[in-house]
Amino acid sequence: MKAMDKQIVAFCCEHSAYPAADLAGKLRLRYPENVLVIRIPCAGRVDVIHILKALEKGAAAVLVMGCEDGACHHITGNTRAKERVKYSNMLLKEIDLDGRRVEMFNLSPNSPHKFVRAVNEIANVVNRPGR
Amino acid sequence: MIVAERKPMEEIKRLIAPYKKILVAGCGTCVTVCWAGGEKEVGLLASQIKLARSAEGKDVAIVEATVERQCENEMVAEIKDKVAGVDAVLSLACGAGVQTMAEMFEEKPILPGVNTTFIGRPQKEGVWVEMCGACGDCFLDRTGGVCPVVRCAKGLLNGPCGGTRRGGKCEIDPDKDCAWVLVYRRLEKQGRLDIMRQYYAPKNYRAVKRPGKVQAAKA
Numbered sequence: 001m002k003a004m005d006k007q008i009v010a011f012c013c014e015h016s017a018y019p020a021a022d023l024a025g026k027l028r029l030r031y032p033e034n035v036l037v038i039r040i041p042c043a044g045r046v047d048v049i050h051i052l053k054a055l056e057k058g059a060a061a062v063l064v065m066g067c068e069d070g071a072c073h074h075i076t077g078n079t080r081a082k083e084r085v086k087y088s089n090m091l092l093k094e095i096d097l098d099g100r101r102v103e104m105f106n107l108s109p110n111s112p113h114k115f116v117r118a119v120n121e122i123a124n125v126v127n128r129p130g131r
Numbered sequence: 132m133i134v135a136e137r138k139p140m141e142e143i144k145r146l147i148a149p150y151k152k153i154l155v156a157g158c159g160t161c162v163t164v165c166w167a168g169g170e171k172e173v174g175l176l177a178s179q180i181k182l183a184r185s186a187e188g189k190d191v192a193i194v195e196a197t198v199e200r201q202c203e204n205e206m207v208a209e210i211k212d213k214v215a216g217v218d219a220v221l222s223l224a225c226g227a228g229v230q231t232m233a234e235m236f237e238e239k240p241i242l243p244g245v246n247t248t249f250i251g252r253p254q255k256e257g258v259w260v261e262m263c264g265a266c267g268d269c270f271l272d273r274t275g276g277v278c279p280v281v282r283c284a285k286g287l288l289n290g291p292c293g294g295t296r297r298g299g300k301c302e303i304d305p306d307k308d309c310a311w312v313l314v315y316r317r318l319e320k321q322g323r324l325d326i327m328r329q330y331y332a333p334k335n336y337r338a339v340k341r342p343g344k345v346q347a348a349k350a
Contacts, residue, residue: 048175049171049174049175049178052175052178052179052182053178055178055182056178056181056182056185091175091179092182094140094179095140095144095179095182095183095186096183096186097182097183097186
């Protein structure tokens with residue numbers, strides 16, 4: 001597998017990260033093509049098992065992207081997601097897999113640059129030689 | 132309910148090391164409620180094992196199954212086909228569940244994936260506390276429904292030790308309430324403090340002969 005082929009799965013809340021990704025596309029902002037954007041109704045819908053299954057199926061990293069703190073469309077979805085990301089990292093640490101493979105990002109729907117920065121950041125981590 | 136906690140990953144890895152095809156078997160009753168071995172935990176552990184083996188470059192096939200109660204033969208029988216197709220079973224049930232599986236599938240190694248800890252109840256989200264020592268000679272009637280056998284750090288039956296802290300906390304663990312302070316306050320609320328002044332015969336610690344057995348009365 002080439003370094004650039006490493007898949008990054010991004011679970012994107014349809015009230016924040018997904019419109020941000022959409023806007024990034026409209027603005028013709030470039031971001032790595034190995035990012036698989038999955039639209040979800042709320043970051044709180046993502047469970048630990050979804051994160052682990054994505055990694056199990058070969059994803060090099062998983063991003064959970066939800067609304068900004070205090071601005072969740074479903075009130076507490078983003079805080080729940082953050083806890084689940086933390087738990088996933090703990091489970092990965094238990095089996096000696098780098099905890100940085102799963103990350104949570106909070107962003108607003110009108111922040112396409114933040115979306116691009118976040119996916120680039122994680123792409124740089126997974127594409128680092130030796131990973 | 133019976134409370135258990137998942138064994139450390141290192142131990143689980145060591146237990147399953149010789150096997151390539153493993154059934155991770157959960158139980159849908161007590162260990163589901165205490166987040167140790169229900170359907171969700173089965174899925175997570177199966178995923179962790181697959182990721183760990185794949186990182187080590189080793190093959191593994193994981194089958195997942197959760198029965199309603201792993202301590203009942205009829206319910207365990209539902210997964211006999213799955214058991215037949217694997218090298219070993221990693222059971223996330225309490226000790227009773229593991230032994231039921233072991234008795235029903237004598238030819239298969241049944242490995243315990245959790246440590247069964249005590250009979251308790253949830254105190255708050257994610258925290259379970261011991262409530263009953265299964266001593267076989269219940270006297271909760273005279274302690275206001277607080278069991279000092281397990282809730283007192285020293286298991287004292289005749290009142291508190293001299294070490295009760297200010298605020299009614301235990302001298303062994305300041306985070307825990309002194310069971311005898313709880314007993315006193317409960318009986319006080321009920322206007323039954325006179326119970327504490329009565330003398331009782333020593334507790335019968337032989338009420339349960341090991342292994343315990345209970346037979347329903349016949350009509």
